[in-house]
Amino acid sequence: MEEYTTAQLRNVVLLGHGSSGKTSLAEAMLFASGAINRMGRVEDGTTTADYDEEEIKRHISLSLALVPVEWAGCKLNLLDTPGYTDFVGEVISATHVADLALVLVDSVSGVEVGTELVWQYADRRALPRMVLVNKMNRENANFERTLQALRDAFAGTFVPLQLPIGTETKFQGVVDLVTMQALIGPEGKVAEVPGDILAQAQEARVQVVEAAAEGDDELIMKYLEGEELSEEEIKRGLSKAILSGSIIPVLAAAATASVGMQALMDTLVTYAPAPADRGPVQAEGVDGTEEIEPNELAPLAALVFKTAADPFVGKLTYFRVYGGVLESDTRVWNSRAQVEERLGTLYVMRGKEQMSVKRLRPGDIGAVAKLTETVTGDTLCDRGHPLHLAGPVFPHPLFAVAVHPTSKADQAKMGPTLTRICEEDPTLHWRQERSTHETILEGMGEAHVEIAVRRMENRFGVSVGTAIPKVPYRETITKTNSDQYRHKKQTGGAGQFAEVHMRLEPLPRGQEFEYEWKVFGGAISNSFKPSIEKGIRQVLEHGVIAGYPVVDVRAVVYDGKEHPVDSKDIAFQIAGREAFKKVMMGAGPVLLEPIYKITVTVPEEYTGDVMGDLNTKRARVQGMNQQGGKSIITALAPLAEMQRYATDLRSLTQGRGLFSMEFDHYAEVPAHLIPQIVEAAKE
Numbered sequence: 001m002e003e004y005t006t007a008q009l010r011n012v013v014l015l016g017h018g019s020s021g022k023t024s025l026a027e028a029m030l031f032a033s034g035a036i037n038r039m040g041r042v043e044d045g046t047t048t049a050d051y052d053e054e055e056i057k058r059h060i061s062l063s064l065a066l067v068p069v070e071w072a073g074c075k076l077n078l079l080d081t082p083g084y085t086d087f088v089g090e091v092i093s094a095t096h097v098a099d100l101a102l103v104l105v106d107s108v109s110g111v112e113v114g115t116e117l118v119w120q121y122a123d124r125r126a127l128p129r130m131v132l133v134n135k136m137n138r139e140n141a142n143f144e145r146t147l148q149a150l151r152d153a154f155a156g157t158f159v160p161l162q163l164p165i166g167t168e169t170k171f172q173g174v175v176d177l178v179t180m181q182a183l184i185g186p187e188g189k190v191a192e193v194p195g196d197i198l199a200q201a202q203e204a205r206v207q208v209v210e211a212a213a214e215g216d217d218e219l220i221m222k223y224l225e226g227e228e229l230s231e232e233e234i235k236r237g238l239s240k241a242i243l244s245g246s247i248i249p250v251l252a253a254a255a256t257a258s259v260g261m262q263a264l265m266d267t268l269v270t271y272a273p274a275p276a277d278r279g280p281v282q283a284e285g286v287d288g289t290e291e292i293e294p295n296e297l298a299p300l301a302a303l304v305f306k307t308a309a310d311p312f313v314g315k316l317t318y319f320r321v322y323g324g325v326l327e328s329d330t331r332v333w334n335s336r337a338q339v340e341e342r343l344g345t346l347y348v349m350r351g352k353e354q355m356s357v358k359r360l361r362p363g364d365i366g367a368v369a370k371l372t373e374t375v376t377g378d379t380l381c382d383r384g385h386p387l388h389l390a391g392p393v394f395p396h397p398l399f400a401v402a403v404h405p406t407s408k409a410d411q412a413k414m415g416p417t418l419t420r421i422c423e424e425d426p427t428l429h430w431r432q433e434r435s436t437h438e439t440i441l442e443g444m445g446e447a448h449v450e451i452a453v454r455r456m457e458n459r460f461g462v463s464v465g466t467a468i469p470k471v472p473y474r475e476t477i478t479k480t481n482s483d484q485y486r487h488k489k490q491t492g493g494a495g496q497f498a499e500v501h502m503r504l505e506p507l508p509r510g511q512e513f514e515y516e517w518k519v520f521g522g523a524i525s526n527s528f529k530p531s532i533e534k535g536i537r538q539v540l541e542h543g544v545i546a547g548y549p550v551v552d553v554r555a556v557v558y559d560g561k562e563h564p565v566d567s568k569d570i571a572f573q574i575a576g577r578e579a580f581k582k583v584m585m586g587a588g589p590v591l592l593e594p595i596y597k598i599t600v601t602v603p604e605e606y607t608g609d610v611m612g613d614l615n616t617k618r619a620r621v622q623g624m625n626q627q628g629g630k631s632i633i634t635a636l637a638p639l640a641e642m643q644r645y646a647t648d649l650r651s652l653t654q655g656r657g658l659f660s661m662e663f664d665h666y667a668e669v670p671a672h673l674i675p676q677i678v679e680a681a682k683e
Contacts (some may be wrong), residue, residue, distance in 0.1 A: 001068065001348050001355045004075045006294055006363045010272040011077045011320070013094045015122065016104035017114025018060060018083030021134040023049045025104065025255040026067040026080045032186070032261035033069050035350070039258065048351035049080040053458055054451050062451060063425075064090040064306060066318065066349040066365060071265040076272075077365045083114045085655070086448035088121075089394050089427030093305045093376070095121050096392040097320040097365060100242075100272040101129040107141035107167075107252075110149035113656045119154055128242050128273055130249045132264065136164050136171040137254035143167065147250055156248045159211045161238075161271075162263060163201055164252040165194060174252050174263050177205045178234055188262030209234060215241030235270055243273050275363025281322050283379070284388040292387070294362040298323030299385040300332070304378045305392060309420045309459070317374050318349070318367045322389060324382070326366070327359045333383035337373040340383060344369060376426050394426045396662050397442035399646045401449050401466040403430075404439065410462050414439070417462040421452050428452055435549045436470040445646045471593060471640045473548040473677065474666060478588035480505045484560070485579035487571055497566035498575035500524075500532055501559035504583045507552040509666060513540060514554040524560040528572040532557055535576030544584045545591060545674075546681035551666075555580060591669040591677060594639045599632065600649065602657040607631040609652050617641035618670075636664060 014022040027047045031039040040046030045056030049065035061082040069076040079094040081087075095101065101122040105115060122129055133146045143164050150158050162174040165182060173184035175193050180201065182191040193201050213223035215237040223229060229237070241247040251267060253260030280291040283301055292301045306318035319326075326332070328346045333339075347354040347367045360366045374380070377391030403418075405411040418430040418441065428449075429442045443449040449466070456462045482503040489496040507514065515533050517526075524532075540550045557576075598619065602610050604626070610633060614621060619637035626632075642661065649657040669677065 001070070001075075001357060003357065003359065004361065004364065006276055006296075006361050007274050008074045009077065009275055009361075009363045010074055010268055011079070011097065011099045011275065011363065011365060012268060012272055013079040013081060013098035013101050013122075013127075014104060015081060015091065015095070015101050015118035016083055016134075017106070017109070017112035017118075020083060020104040020106045020109075020112075020114070021255045022080050022083065022104055023047050023061050023065075025132070025134065025253070026065075026069075026078050028255040028258050028261050029069045029071075029076070029078065029265060030067060030350075032188075032258060032265065033071050035069065041256075048353075051352040052455075054454055060084055062087055062090075063308075064094045065351055066367075068348055068350055069265065072269045074269045075364075076265065076268055079365075081118075083118075084447065085114065085117060085658075086443070086445035087427075088117070088444060089425055090306075091118060091121055092392045092394060093426075095125050095127060097303065097305045098125075098127060099275060099278050099363075100268075101127045102268075103129055103131045104134045105131055105146055105150065106138075107133050107135045107143065107146050108138050110146050111153040113654075116153065116656075117658070126245065128245055130242070130251060130267070130271075131158065132251045132253055133164075134253055134255055136167060136252050137169065137257045137259065139168055141167045141171065143252055150248075150250070157211070157246065158250050159207055159247045160204055160251075161208060161249040161267060162251045162260075163197060163204055165197065171254055171257070171259060174260050175201050176263060176266075177201060177208045178231060178238070180205065183260070183263045186258040186261070188260075208238070211241055211247045212237030215239075215244070215246065239271050239273075239277075242271050243277055281389060283322075286386060290387065292323035292389075294322060296325050296362060298362065299387060300324030300326065300380070300382045301387045301389055302326055302332075302380040303389045303391060304374055304376055304380065307374075307376050307424050309424045313354075314370045315423075316349075316367050316369055317371045318365070319380060320365045321360050321362050323362055325359050325361055326380070328357070331383075332380040333386060334374050335379045335381055335386045335388045337378065339373045341371045341374055341380065343371075375423055392426075395444070396660055397427065397429055397444060398659065398661060399445050399449055400440050400442040400469050400643065401453075402436075402438040402469040403441050403453070403464040403466055406463045406465055410464065413460070413462045414464060417456050417460045420460070421456055425452070433469070433472050435472040435474065438469055440469050441466075445650075468643055471643075473546065473669070474592040475543045475545050475548050475550045476552045476590060476592055477504055477506050477584055478590055481583050481587035482558075483579065483583045483586060485575055485582055486561075487575040487578065489571075495563075495566040496568065496571040496574075497561075497563035498528070498571035499561040500557060500572070500575040500579040502576075502579045502583050503556040503558060504580070504587045505554040505556065506587075507554050509552055511552050513551065516554065516556040518556055518558040519560065524557075524562050524572075525567075528562065528567070528569070529557075531569045531572035532576030535573035535578075536580045538573075538577050539580045539584075544581050545589050546678045548591065548681075550584070551592070553584075591674055592666040593669045595636050595664050595667050596639055596642060596661045597664040598635045598637050598642065598645075598659060598661045600635070600657060600659040601630055601632050602649075602653050604629060604631050606653045606657060607633070610649070610657065613648065613652055617645075638667075638669075 067078040308316040484501040486499040619635040
């Protein structure tokens, strides 16, 4: 692939609800540009962008793919993203490095849940956007109805730049409203505008010219004075209006039939912002914030936005260059890890195909293999000029499973494999839960975690089973209590003797454990102080009521007895352990459970159902707000009731509800629930 300058680049993220046709569109654009000689199909698993075996099996995209398309002297870096909500991490990464969002909407289904979601992510990055009404060749396709649905759903001025010629099986091309030409069939043949839509096209063109005039102060004066705007002026005005977000152009196409592709690519080349149009980015330097201009003289700054683990190639690191030029076979500085990384050959990725390039200029997107320390979100820069660019911010995980190896061989490989899978996808996390002795894998939903587990087996040969995680309860006391315990063992040979008097006092939440020695007059030698503590700590790990760790307790040893011959370390360990158990059982022992802060966002019509469901989950609703036709409910709820909320909410709201949850505090378990938990722990 030849080299491109910054001005020739267009970084476009394809966004949309699942199966709105993003992957097929990237395929059709590759085909129309001559990069591939036959068009793959999602159903056959032959597309360029969906190459992972899970993607091929399920016929959906699961991770972002890079598809560069060369057209009219420019390179369109297309970032194909998944539409399924579990894989939002990939969408967040892709929107972070794009300069324009092309939002696909199905001409029959219109604005869907996924459309609303990705629109919010594009809003967060203040991305200029265009909308493509795709699948115009479907039965019941309707351009006007879809346009109205967009206007109803989103704030913004939607301006069609194209009108479809025919619909359903008769969809044969589009009218370009700027040039007033018809572009017909897969080859995009230029023709006269058909007579039956000429009047409609002329009317629609007036809106386009108005939008262009409003995009540029000079043009608005000219337009208001009644002068005609030239084609060049209209293009200039539209480019400015798109960049500022004051208009959102609407286009039409049928990707699988390859109709409207040339017109779409021409529109992207003409109107999508080049990296320089979006202006400088902020980076943290040694002396505070610096502005990195997208040119070759700027200090080197490249942001890593994706890491892919491949068992054959090793680790592939995807990045976007923001300033300076990145060359193959050089050394760069990782500002987070504070290490130098050796770059081998730089690649431009087309799906999984790697095309080597000598250098990548500002604004370009590429990949490099086998970096050792670099992970998603890192900045690669010059050692003499360290910089840090803000990386993508990922949401907290919402769904967890406990994973366990299915064989001895898998046991050794499970940890490293989990680490590799989580490196590749920052919305996956894994950890050891100390109180339940389980390995927990967390993600954004059931499908997300299930696919991660499948990838561990398919790619790395590590097979694991999954289960609902145990809730990490804790044990504590509610009142002060004192008692004593004597340990005495006389069998043949040396005996054992120790007596310990102990008091337990409750501590405020989060204080864990304190140990105090208040033995006076040498009733027990100081040398046995650590022995008693060791005995107590054995109980702290394994609990007294149901086998969960004990927290927020102060243990005070205030008296006892010893024997000149039979008292030894082990005797005082046992006495300390048993005294603690005995005293704790009399100190009002209770279980504590983790309480999470939940924020649920749902369309208003589901508010009642969601509130009702939260009440059955022992949740305490903290507040409720309205925002743009949606209710935002905040609540505190016990983790025990929320383990499968991702699935519950999806079914309650037909997939239109969103939620986030993060740990808040520990609270006492209601008394009537304790017997069941104790029973379950015994089993």
